[in-house]
Amino acid sequence: MSAQKKFVKFFSQYAVVIIFVMITVAAIPPSGLSIKYILQEIITRLGRNSFLVLALLLPIYAGMGLNFGMTLGAMAGQVGLIFAVNFGISNWHGLLFALLVGLPISVFLGWICGLVMNRAKGREMVTGYILAFFINGIYQFFVMYMLGSVIPMGNRAIVLSRGYGIRNTLNLESVRQSLDNILVLRVGGYAVPVVTFIIIALLCIFIVWFKKTKLGQDMRAVGQDMVVAEAAGIPVEKTRIIAIIISTVLACAGQIIFLQNMGNLATYNAHDQTGFFAVAAILVGGASVTHASIANVFIGVTLLHSMFVVSPLAGQKLFGSAMIGEYFRQFIGYGVIALSLVLYAWRTRKAAADARLGLRGGTNGSTKVSAVKNGANGAAGNGGQA
Amino acid sequence: MRNLKTFIEDFGWPRIIIFFFLIFLFIMAPFVRVRLDASISDVLNRFGQNAIMVLAMVPMIQSGCGLNFGLALGIVSGLLGATLSLQFQLHGILGFLGAIALAAPFALVLGWFYAKLLNKVKGEEMTIAMYVGFSFIMFMCIMWLILPYNNPTMVWGYAGKGLRTTITVEGYWLKILNNFLAIRIGQFFVFPTGLLLFVGLFAFLMWLFLRSKTGTAMTAVGSNPDFARASGVDVDKMRTISIIISTFLGAVGIIVYEQSFGFIQLYTAPSPMVFPAVAAILIGGASINKASMVNVLVGTILFQGLLTMTPSVINSLLQTDMSEVIRIIVSNGMILYALTRKIKVSK
């Protein structure tokens, strides 16, 4: 490969990252923010968001794309927190309790999500997205009508004045930053929430370890070629469901970590943007629909959030309107997702065309579906669609 | 008996449930002192407001591009047309038609680019369309702030620039269609003749188009692109035409909506407009690769009927406002159902 070609390949692969770094760096001077302030913000936001973004990794390994259905886990975590506040369990015990409540819910929702996605192979992303909206309706119904009426709520302070349903904003004072504050390390004027980072590190270790297990290997196989994996005896559908369940459970824990740092819960829309921010972050970090690594997560959170920190103020300075910066960062977030999806679709098509080109050389039997194999994949065989 | 069963299978349980639920709501209405005539008038009005945006789904479904989650592009074109029409001080029917005429070039150009993109990403159209739509809405948010509009009814009073989030069309072309030949019966019932005629006109034009040579080719592309290609049809061109038409109808749809609703809603307002249109056509019986005028008609009436009736009836019944939750569950449940249904293209 020539140097120029290498450069082009490198650029197309990291185009998103490079553009992002340039925009952010350019926006720092006009924002007027000190580097120290920005760094502290990034440290805080890394602790707040990384766990959620890490939850996206497994479904990508399993070939299911960006799991927009992770919002389901976030909702489970919120239900957990509501109960923790209701029972007045404070401090990190409250978080643990929220996790225990959220866990079975997120496993169940993850299982549903996996089943639904298995029915919509090849359309997982859009399906996950809509599923999140659908479950959101059920969540609203549960929190707004069931809690306080069918399910009694002891703590009247969190219930709407009409007697049932949870208030629009829930103060999480009792558990606020209880994880972050277990141990705060101050280095050179920066506050580092040590325990939060230890938990994130443990999750990273788990993911690295998980990739070495049989299940991790199967997930990679399923992600690359479902038909071949099925023929080799790997339970494809089950493996996909497990990937989504783990992702949903991690999203549940991630949302609890996120909210304890924020300190309050917008009961009915805290989860609206969870999937969007997480997906945008991992893509900004250089991941694609089919490839992602732990490094992508941290690079992405750092880049995305440093831009989020500087853009409103830069917008204010440059255009005289903070709203412009606000819209700009959302535009960039959505734009990055759109661009990544387009690049991915483009590359897949190009790869298919290249593969065909490669076959031009030999007499090939690539479409002769050999009988024995075809039979083995009876289930996979009828997924054909124009 | 078997006929009934296959009918139900083809039509799908969710639609039948929604249908009977709506019937139930209408039956219950008098008991909770909700006026039927007012309700029906309301349903008709909202049907007219939304039908063209639902109609916009038809060409892309027919040509095999799936559900147009990128309808926002069309809606934004319509917003550009509407705001320009106000900016140029066009009043009355001239203002309304002017808005459509001014929106058209935007819709054509955006639709063309949108088509170029979607033709390059076949098979992934829906997710990509959704995010292209979102990012375009955000881009336009910035534009609304900095474009040099200066009609005082439209811009923020204190800054003298930047468009307001909601702009009234009162005094320009408010209810220009609704009031045309409107028939008023009693105190509560108004039949929006002009609005429904306009919707009917567009549905008729679409019907004619689908029966033309191009329309036939487009349907064949959606039904089996390989067949169409082997018959000498340029598949990408047909898809492009369908996407441009869809975008243009989105633009017309939002302008019709605004003249009835009374306000132009800018900034992030277009994004929640898309899903109801998608849900409506699916409720009407369309699948992600087949849609007809009947689907548009039935779907819009059912969905808008549900949206109109649930707040009034259910709220009176249960003394609580569950309409929002029902709307979320029904519309997204319907889309989810369509996406996970085995596509009935026998191959």
Added chain:
Amino acid sequence: MANGSPLLSIQHVSKDFYGNVVLHDVSFDLREGEILGLVGENGAGKTTLMRILFGMPVIAETGGFQGSVIIGGSEVHFSSPFDALDAGLGMVHQEFSLIPGFTTTENIVLNRESMRPSILNDVFGDRMSILLRDKMRERAEKAIGKLGIELDPDMLVSEMPVGHKQFTEIAREIDREQTRILILDEPTAVLTESEAEVLLQTLKRLASEGIAIIFISHRLQEVLAIANRIVVLRDGHVVKDTPNEHVSMRDIASWMVGRSLGETGARSEGRKFSDIALKVHHLWVDMPGETVRDVSFDVHKGEIFGIGGLAGQGKLGIPNGIMGLFPAGGEVILEGNTVPLNAPAKALAMGMGFVSEDRRGVGLLLDESLEWNIAFTAMQVHRQYLKKVLGGLFSQRDERAMEDLCKEYVSLLDIKCTSTKQKAKELSGGNQQKICLAKAFAIKPSLLFVSEPTRGIDVGAKKLVLDTLHHYNRDFGTTIVMVSSELEELRSICDRIAIVDEGRIAGILPPTADISEFGLLMSGAAMEAVNA
């Protein structure tokens, strides 16, 4: 080499699909260390036999089979391919079933990885075990060693040359401790000549270590080179089971294609043609699985020109390429005018019609009415079946004319349907094929390509389809190019028959030529043999 009691014994196996007999009383044995060459035309029953051997669910679903399969002395009843694998059968497919992003090692041990339990096993089961990569690599190297070839255990499959992929597949079967019988289905089809040579050596080596091999190939010279015994299947019967001694390629070829007397209804009347309708010059077509490399031939005006050959050799690529459905190059001249390639609309407009072999995929709009199916192409190409509205301002579908057209063909071709509004997917295969023909006739082509016109339809419909083609040729002078895997069918109707092999024309024969000549051309034998 071959001694002792047979390792695999197939006894009196018969199988029919809904009355259509595919295998009839097939018996043969396979001994340890023996290489058995299994040859036969497409449709001879090889595929079905392999499906039975592997216990594919499709066999049980279609009523099972008669006879028995005996492995190592005891009768076996497999309910799934995985049972067959456990019993020691290994299969190497025509197409690669490898994971592209995995290394050689990972593919060889796919789903049989070496592992050790982890702490989470008790809670979440065996799948939480840790992979032992060193051990996996060791096993891969051992399997590769057995093959006696060079293969990098750490190379990604996506970066491998095709030959290596084939070896990886074989190594995967070898890695299975219990594999005693290896079945290879056209393993050399994708290989270069030198790679194929290495593969044959490898197979011999494996056989010498005691593994029994069933080698399925249409390349007869390869079969002759390595097989100990040759079994020839034809129309579901074992027509020959012979040791590989004093057997020539010509012998095998004639066993393969030979038909019982009387059936050979070569209809040629020795018609003479002068004008050339279609001239094809150095055509190449990039159709997956049916690549055409370099094909030149002429078709005379008024002729029925046949194109035959085995599946995958490129015969289907020829009409698909000329009609612009797959990327193609070269020169095609229709009655003196150059046909632009890669442009279906132009090919159609110039007066060529095409009945695709992919009836359901390309030939029909399954979800639309018969009227649409028949009239659509004519409407798009010739602007027929449209009526002008408002003084020609725009045009609309002429449903009445479409219905009339459809009715005309329904009675002409005896299409069984409830109404012309019926959806195409509701018809039987034979009637669907007639719709495809009607669609092509409706554009009144001067030259018609028909691809596999009788595939998958019953005998009565077959006859009607062939008669219709004959009728159009004789009575309307339509020049027909017919592509078919069924040699007998080609011989019964065509004036000349070209045989395609490996993307090239191996030869052109009159239908009256000896059957073994056809067999030889199909088997990739002597190109210089015959040229008509």
